[in-house]
Structure formats: C-alpha cells, structure tokens
Amino acid sequence: MNTQDIETALIREVAVILGIGPETVDPTRPIQDMGVDSMSFVELLIFIEKTFQLKLIQSGLKKEDFHTLQALARRIAGELNDDA
Amino acid sequence: MQIPYSKNKRYLTGIDWIINMFDRMLKKSSGAGNAAQVMLELDGALDEAAFRADMTSFTEAFPVLRGSVRRDINLAPYWKIPKKPPPARLLTTLDDFSESVSNAIVLAKLTDHVNDPFPDDTLHMAFHIARHGRARTWLSMVFDHRLFDARGAEGFLALFESWRATRSIEPIKQDIETSEPAHLSNWIRKFKAGQTVNRALRDVAPSSHRLRDFAAVRDRRTRFRFIRFTEAETRAIETLAHEQAGFLMLSPFLLALCLQTLHAALARKSLDIPAYVVPVSMDMRRPGAWRAKTFFNHVSFMFLAAQARDMADRPALIQSLIGQIYEQTKARVQECYVEASMLMRILPLGILSRLARQPFKGEFGALSFSHLGETLLSGDTFMDRPLLNVCHAPRVPIPPGLGFFFNIGNGQLNVTLTYLPELLDDSDLDFIEHALRASIA
Numbered sequence A: 001m002n003t004q005d006i007e008t009a010l011i012r013e014v015a016v017i018l019g020i021g022p023e024t025v026d027p028t029r030p031i032q033d034m035g036v037d038s039m040s041f042v043e044l045l046i047f048i049e050k051t052f053q054l055k056l057i058q059s060g061l062k063k064e065d066f067h068t069l070q071a072l073a074r075r076i077a078g079e080l081n082d083d084a
Numbered sequence B: 001m002q003i004p005y006s007k008n009k010r011y012l013t014g015i016d017w018i019i020n021m022f023d024r025m026l027k028k029s030s031g032a033g034n035a036a037q038v039m040l041e042l043d044g045a046l047d048e049a050a051f052r053a054d055m056t057s058f059t060e061a062f063p064v065l066r067g068s069v070r071r072d073i074n075l076a077p078y079w080k081i082p083k084k085p086p087p088a089r090l091l092t093t094l095d096d097f098s099e100s101v102s103n104a105i106v107l108a109k110l111t112d113h114v115n116d117p118f119p120d121d122t123l124h125m126a127f128h129i130a131r132h133g134r135a136r137t138w139l140s141m142v143f144d145h146r147l148f149d150a151r152g153a154e155g156f157l158a159l160f161e162s163w164r165a166t167r168s169i170e171p172i173k174q175d176i177e178t179s180e181p182a183h184l185s186n187w188i189r190k191f192k193a194g195q196t197v198n199r200a201l202r203d204v205a206p207s208s209h210r211l212r213d214f215a216a217v218r219d220r221r222t223r224f225r226f227i228r229f230t231e232a233e234t235r236a237i238e239t240l241a242h243e244q245a246g247f248l249m250l251s252p253f254l255l256a257l258c259l260q261t262l263h264a265a266l267a268r269k270s271l272d273i274p275a276y277v278v279p280v281s282m283d284m285r286r287p288g289a290w291r292a293k294t295f296f297n298h299v300s301f302m303f304l305a306a307q308a309r310d311m312a313d314r315p316a317l318i319q320s321l322i323g324q325i326y327e328q329t330k331a332r333v334q335e336c337y338v339e340a341s342m343l344m345r346i347l348p349l350g351i352l353s354r355l356a357r358q359p360f361k362g363e364f365g366a367l368s369f370s371h372l373g374e375t376l377l378s379g380d381t382f383m384d385r386p387l388l389n390v391c392h393a394p395r396v397p398i399p400p401g402l403g404f405f406f407n408i409g410n411g412q413l414n415v416t417l418t419y420l421p422e423l424l425d426d427s428d429l430d431f432i433e434h435a436l437r438a439s440i441a
Helices: A003-018 A038-052 A069-083 B014-030 B048-060 B103-115 B150-166 B170-175 B187-207 B231-244 B250-268 B314-330 B333-346 B349-360 B426-439
Strands: B009-011 B035-043 B068-071 B077-080 B091-097 B125-132 B136-144 B223-228 B275-283 B299-307 B368-374 B385-392 B402-409 B412-419
Touching: A003 A038, A003 A069, A038 A069, A038 B250, A038 B314, B014 B077, B014 B333, B014 B349, B035 B103, B035 B150, B048 B091, B048 B125, B048 B150, B091 B103, B103 B125, B103 B136, B103 B223, B136 B150, B150 B170, B150 B368, B187 B275, B187 B299, B187 B333, B187 B349, B223 B385, B223 B426, B231 B250, B231 B314, B231 B412, B250 B275, B250 B314, B250 B368, B250 B402, B250 B426, B299 B314, B299 B333, B314 B333, B333 B349, B385 B402, B385 B412, B412 B426
Parallel strands: B091 B125, B275 B368, B368 B402
Antiparallel strands: B009 B077, B035 B136, B035 B385, B068 B077, B125 B136, B223 B412, B275 B299, B402 B412
8 A cells, every 4th residue: 555545545434533625634744733632533544553563542642643644544554564 | 290381481400400500609709690602703883783683583483582480380480481471581691892992802792792681581682792893793683591402592593593594483382392291101211210310320420529619719600612623624633533432522622622622721829639520411302403402401410530540540540530431321321311300390499509519529520521512603694794703601610610611612612611710821721722622723
C-alpha cells in the first residue's frame, strides 16, 4: 500500500468518525480543526491498528506525525516500509 | 417491534433512564434532583427584563420543556410532551452585588440555586442572574439533566441567541429532533452489548473504594470551586499535555492531574485510598449534530481505574489511563453502554439504582470527570453583552458527591470542582487549586 492509498483510507475513516462527507476532509488541514478530539483520535488510532497492524498509541504520539492526515499517512507508510 | 412515532411521546433511551435514576437518587439523598447549570459571564449589566421577555417567548415554542416522565403500555418509559402546554412560566431570580463583594461570594450565592428543587415536575429549568456592580453579570441556566445534558444546554442557549437575531422560530424547530423510537428490537445485540459492559466493569471493580461513609453526611447541598486558567495558561497546559501525554491527549492528562492532586489532598487528611474508579462521561454526538440533539441525553460512560502506587509517577498514571481509554474504545464499551442500557428501562428507578451500584460495592466511583471541550457559545456576545466566559457546575450523585468538570470558554480552560462540604473543606480546596496550578507552572 502506498502513501496515497493510506491517505485515502484515512480520509474515509475520518469522514465516518466525524459523520461528514469524505470530499470535505482536507488531508493537509490540522485534524483538530476538523473536529477531531481525544476520543475521535483514539478511534482513528484503533482503525490504524486494525487496518495496518500498527499500534501507534504506544508511539509517543508526537504532533509532527499526527497533525494532518497527510503527515499521518507518511508516518504509517514509513512504519510499513520499515517492517517490510 | 416498530412503535409509531408520536409528536407527544418521546421514548427515553437507556442513557436517559440512567440519568432519571441519578435524578431519583439525588432527590432521595438531598431533596433536589439531578440538576446542572451552565453559567455565562457577561461584560457589563444584563438587561434582565429584556432577557425574561425574550426567553419566555423562545421557550413557548418548545412544549417539550413542560413534559414529564410516563411509562407506556409496552413498559418503555417516555417523556410526555403536552399537546397544549400551560402558559409559559419562566423561573428567574436577580441578585445585585456591589463591586466590593468578591467574585467567589457572588459565584457561591449564584450556584447555590442548583440545590433547590424545581417547584413541580413540569418545570425543568430556571435562570439566575447575578449582577456584580455595573461591570459584570453572571447568568446561570439551571437545568434538569433529564431534559438536557451539558452540551444540549449550551446548544439551547446558542439557539436562543440565533433566534434573537432573526426572530424566526420555524427554521430552528425544524432542525431539532424531539422524537425517538422505543428501541424494542435487537434484543440479542443488546444482551451481547451488556456482556461487553459487564466485562469492563468487572475489570475496574476491584479498584472501587469509598472516600467516606455517606450515611453520616448531613449537609448535602452541593458546593463548587471554580478554577480558571487564562488563555496563555491554557495554551501552556495544552503544550504540557502534548509533551507528557501525547497529541490530542488533553483529557487523560487533565484526569491524571486531578487524581494526583485529589490523592495528595486526601493523604493530608490521613485518608489512604488504595485505588480510584472514575466514571468519565463523554458526548456521543458527532461534531455538528448538536442542533438536532439539543434535548435529552446523548452521552455515554467509560469507567477508568487508577492505582495509588501510580500517583507519584505521572507518566505511568497517564499511560495507564490512555491504555484503558484505548482498550475500552476498541471494545466499543461506550456504544455498548448506550445499547445495553436500553434493557434497563424495564426496571423501576429504585431497583435500578441498587442494581447499578452492585459492581462497585455500593459506590458509583470515587469521583466524576468530564472534559466538554470548547463551548458551543463561541459568539462574541449574548443578549448584546460581550461574552467573557462559559463554564459548567453540575450536581453529582451521592455517592460519590465529588467531580472535576473541565471546559474551554473563549480560549480559557475552566475547572469546576463539585463537592460536598463534609468531604472537602476550604483548606483541601485551596490545596487542590494550588497543586493544580503548580503542576502546570
């Protein structure tokens, strides 16, 4: 799965979590500005664990890795490539 | 089984029934019900006559505000919405304080109204105004938790303010849902949800310990301590939360601070509490759904445990809380609580209150906690006065008679500590406030 596919999957999931259309999710926008809070962020991390087998909750949750879906997709792609 | 919708009958969800159970418990233990208040701090003097007139007109549009609880022939409890509501009756009080009176005294007098029961069972809100000199006004909306949760009460005031701009009620009414099906199907799914909730409760139950014997508590009027952080302090707290707990982990960080400071305060009183169970309430609305879900309760609960041995080690405490939040969310405990509680509606409230306490040895946890996040009342003004801050002050069931409630109003983090005076005294409260402030300094 490449970074673009991961980003698309994240966009779809955030749309489901927030109850909005995927077309309104901007992957370059800070996720808290879209309405993601602690609880919906945890939901997103659980989706990532189930979909990509990555338990990022234990990763230290640094802002630079998570503040946009674009950054998050890059982080996931990096982890998956490291594992490959 | 699909029950036809009725404009005059709103079935209660399982969560609504749990909130009704707390209402009964509070009435039995303290005389007044499960009420809460949202408080607006306004710059300057509020025109209270204009407010009374406008709010009276606005409330007339919502007969649901004059409803009461009934039980249907199918045994599902419902909120009976009167077809012809009685003439509008707005409960209000007005107190004028000179500027020399301290803010703490003004707030103590204002918030004590929440301990007074509503005059009858078809009145579910009241407004209390405290003018502090000419410079400041506090407006408190006391509401029956059976009809509003905290977010819903904020939403009601936000809708009132938007109505004042247009005086057009129909577009507002169209957005609000006041119907709810009876949820009398999918029994197996509800039972399975109940198993998930039971497993989660069993996991934390060994950590349940009482802070004191509540049978001996005489003064059961709830008190409040308000702690406010400036915008700059709030940003510093968010940065610290990010550094110590991780991105978007403000809530578990705040809970960890509360537990540490409370544990230290109790230790000063030679109370050695080995562990705490904390029921955490959370808003289940999706962002933007608050208009539709203004009335009734749209929350769920998570039960977290904290061990005394972790209190001196904040990173360990935070990681323990985050780990529990993660695992409970993964097991869908919050959704299961909503689903499984539908089964409880058949029980009379007295039996339900005894049953609900069983997993925790008769307690409901050691303290309540919630972080509501940014207020919905984000406009610059309310009733044409600049809006300075918004905070919440709910009563909590006895036990636990104690709670920490956070929200952000105009960029300022507010903490409301709800307590009973025989549980914490002024010196304990000063200690907790000082410790909270020191922990983010």
